Amino acid sequence: MRIAMVSEHASPLAVLGGVDAGGQNVHVAALATALAEDGHEVEVYTRRDRADLPERVPMHERVTVVHVPAGPPEPLPKDELAPFMPAFGRWLARTWTLRGRPDVVHSHFWMSGLAVLEAVRTVPVPAVHTYHALGTVKRRHQGAADTSPPTRIRDERRIGRAVDLVVATCRDEVSELRRLGVPESSVRVVPCGVDVERFAPGDGDPPRVGDRHGPAGPRRLPHRLLSVGRLVPRKGIATVVEALPALPSTELVVAGGPAADEVDGDPEVRRLRTLAARLGVADRVRFLGSVARESMPALIRDADVVVATPWYEPFGIVPLEAAACGRPLVGSAVGGLLDSVADGETGLLVPPRDPDALAGALGELLRDPERRRRFGVAARRRALDRYSWATVAAGTLAAYEPATYPALKEATA
Incomplete structure (x- = not known):
């Protein structure tokens, strides 16, 4: 099958950790x-x-990344890209007319849609879409801080x-799509994956305390928590900092954001350090900055518990990376975590923005190494069963079939 994927701002070749480089980049690269x-x-x-990017870059024996000229050839915030999507689509249509149309096109994020x-207005191709994040959810949680274009929700409804x-990544998203007016009959759930x-x-x-092991350096206290993600308020790292006073033998390592030599100037780091100082835990919080992808497994294995407490999370x-490494996770009971964390089996879920509930759940696990071990074993098994990229690719292909079958039947007649 010839598959086209469109990921307008999240290149599979991008370096992770920037404001607009994260899970979608990983997802598109790994799925492709x-x-x-x-x-x-x-x-x-x-x-x-970038002006110097070649049009076509091989990424794998059968994967090519194609750089589309749409808008100025320079980095722009993703919230400024919507006006260039018609030109992006017309370029796709011309290319498919000249080079042959794909069997299916799978767009990632609303602007790709x-x-x-x-494109398909003039070159009909079966179209599949994954939102990765919904404007309705973002606006609900961020309010006036939401920088999305005002047409986003209307456009997401039209795309759906x-x-x-529509390939949704979790059950919670299906409910959101139903409220958006997307027919549930046209939605399939296929989760994100992890390199197991x-x-x-x-x-x-x-x-143990004092051991030099892994990219986070020596452990200073008996217990270590790890939070990984972009340094933005919605990721909820402040909630973890607020839980630390109730966990006196515990340190927190935070990975993500700018390079290590630029961490001190990051506004979110400054905000979190001020909070930690006010709570008397500043000496127990370390910010590593961005961590190389190849170093992440060791960083996760260094932790007793991985913590993911976003306000919302598509x-x-x-959570999948922690599970694959055999580490329990304590997280917010929101979005995709409701699927990826088996509460009481591979980790614990707590309400978002609730430091007392978070401290209680973390305290339970940190006091019980055998329970942490059982959770870790179960998490690894679940990652292998449900979230390997081979399993996710098979689920994606099965989802494509209803959309592509008429076109494939015609092509092979």
Whole structure:
């Protein structure tokens, strides 16, 4: 099968950790690769954001990243890209007319959906869409701080009603789509995935006090928590800091944000350090800055518990990475975490923005190493069963079938 993926702002070649580089980049790159390893040809179309980028870049034997000229060839915040999506779509249509149309096009994020709707107006191709995040949810939680274009929710509704299939990443998203007016009959759930070979358990338990082990350096206290993610308020790291006074033998390591030598100037780091100082826990919170992807498994294995407490989360890859490494997770009972964390089996879920509930759940696990071990074993097993990229690719292909079958039947007649 020839598969086109459109990911307008999240290139699979991007370096992770920036404001607009995160889980979607990982998802698109890994899904494209898994589909290619199953024998399919994949082209990933993303916006050209540098003048010196070649049009086509091989990423895998059967995956090519195509840089689309839409808007100025320079980095722009994703919230400024919507006006360039019609041009993006027209370029897709011209390219498919000249080079042959794909069997299916799968757009990622709402603006990619706009580009695809423009393209398929003139070059009909079965269209599948994954939102990755919904404007209704963002606006509900961020209010006036939401920087999305005012047309976003209207456009998301139009995309959901126009495409052949919506691939949602979790059950909570299905409910949101229903409220948005997207027919539930055109929605399938296929979760995000994790590289279960790279993210895997180590040889033993987490290090002890004073051990030099892994990218976070020596452990200073008996227990270590790890939070990973972009340094923005909605990721809820402040809630973890607020829980620390009730966990006196525990340190918090935070990975994400700018490079290590730029961390001190980051506004969110300054805000969190001020909060930690006010609570008397500043000496127990460390900010590592961005951590290389290859170092993440060791960083996760260094922790007793991984903590993910966002206000909201469309899916979230950190819980899957923790699970694959055999580490329990305590997280917010929101969005994708409701699916990826089996409460009481692989981790614990608490209400978002509730430091007392978080401290209680963390205290339970930190006092019970055997329970942490059981949770970790169960989490690894669940990651293997449900969230390997091979499993996710198979689920994606099965979801494509209803959308692509008429086109494939015609092509092979």
